Amino acid sequence: MEKMEANSRRPVDGGAALLMVGLCAIWGMQQTALKAAAPDMAPVLQISLRSGIAALFIAALVRLRGDGHALRGGTWKPGVAIGALFALEYLFMGEGLRFTNASHMGIFLYTAPIFTALGLHFGLPEERLSPLQWLGIVTAFGGVAVSFLGGASAGSQHDSAWIGDLMGIGAGAAWGATTLTLRFSRLSQAPSSVTTLYQLLGAFVLLGALALGSGQTLVRPTPLLAMSMAFQIVFVSLVSLLVWFGMLRVYLASRLGVLSFMTPLFGVAFGVVLLGERLEPAFIAGALMVMAGILLVSGHEMFKARQARRLAATS
Secondary structure: OHHHHHHOOEOOOHHHHHHHHHHHHHHHHHHHHHHHHOOOEOHHHHHHHHHHHHHHHHHHHHHHHOHHHHHHOOOHHHHHHHHHHHHHHHHHHHHHOOOOOHHHHHHHHHHHHHHHHHHHHHHOHHHOOOHHHHHHHHHHHHHHHHHHHOOOOOOOOOOOHHHHHHHHHHHHHHHHHHHHHHHOOHHHHOOHHHHHHHHHHHHHHHHHHHHHHOOOOOEOOOHHHHHHHHHHHHHHHHHHHHHHHHHHOOEOHHHHHHHOOHHHHHHHHHHHHHHOOOOOHHHHHHHHHHHHHHHHHHOHHHHHHHHHHHHHHHO
8 A cells, every 4th residue: 555655656847846946945944034033032932823823724724625524534643743743843943043053953954854765765665775875874964973073153152052953953853754754644645734734733732832831932023023923924834834745745755855955055045144144164064965965865866867868868
């Protein structure tokens, strides 16, 4: 059953590639938006509120589409799981931004395709990693090590910026686990609106409780906070999640990651341009290794297909 389901998914085409570019820009911007508005509202509270508001819209969409039957079709257990994993991902991101800068978070968070590829390797025969992909994984984690050995983040608030960087990797692992849970559960056949609703409710409840319990409830209404929240609600919590999970039902997950290396580029660029963050040489070197590793892992099939086309053309 799982093999047939996986085989029904397609390689990435031109339309999917264009959508991935847009998603990469949105995801690359989100940590900059969170960081910029942090003095006016704690990141975990921002994420909780944006998720709760977006959940209202998604719930209305589920009702309008008549997708409510999926909530009763044995999806609640994996739904609770991805809701908790989604909350964990953004907990690591929100708390990590208190220690490190948005540029660093933009790199370490998007190690997610590496964790996804490793999980798929052990779960689906058709997604076994090749030697080139294993090289990519070693390169990516080597880049993480280089970044850590480079010391504290230039321009960060604390000498303990490595804590925030480590949380960024934890967020990437949680994101990868979310994708794997989706692929190996009944949610793989559920409407994307239902999957999104589970995630948003998990983030709203769990992160809201954390914000209240830790006293991170201060809110200062400012134009910057309003713009940040509007972007996060509309584009991050609504548009990007609906598009992403819709694509996961059509395309092979490991192939979708072929363009995900652009997300760290967007994240670093937004952090430098909009927040004035400085990048230390060790981090730049490590970031390049991470992105090269992601490209090797996610772009393996694209490289094989291109080589096959060249051989066919010359024969």
